Amino acid sequence: MSSESKVNFGATARLRKWPSLGNQRREDRDTYLVLEGTLDQCITAFMDKPQATRHLYEIHTSPQPPLVTAILSPEHVVELSRLREFL
Template sequence: MFREHLPIAYDAPADLKKWPSLNNQRVTSKTPYLVHTGTLADCIRELLAKPIRQISLYDIVTRPQPAFEGGVLSPGDAAEIAMRRDFPSS
């Protein structure tokens, strides 16, 4: 979850990672692998472009910011951040 009233550095470095899966479920005994490297905004866009059935298999890893707890964003957090008015359009 993130704190909506605090600014987010969308240009912060970030990685989009995918968990190995079995029957479309995360295999947490394995390590997620890198899918995309870029800015936080880029990784959010890449995540939201994935098929909806697979979106739960992804996480975004970035440096912690005051606006969110920790440096790992779930797909739900990423979707909420993408709906913010200050989210860059491209």
């Protein structure tokens, strides 16, 4: 893995949740804060959520191109979790 593709899992991050109705995102509402900590802590908290509700969560952090965007989708978080385990 090259140095420019390393991820700083100690970066500040926030786990946010979409309000939901019937397990569906309420896109007409704003997300709310669940956890503020490191990217590592937010990934761990996200992965602890039931898989059936993970689509309601996203992680906000400082971008770390090319692997980390400002808002991480549930699919992206799962991939970063796999990467973290690999490293």
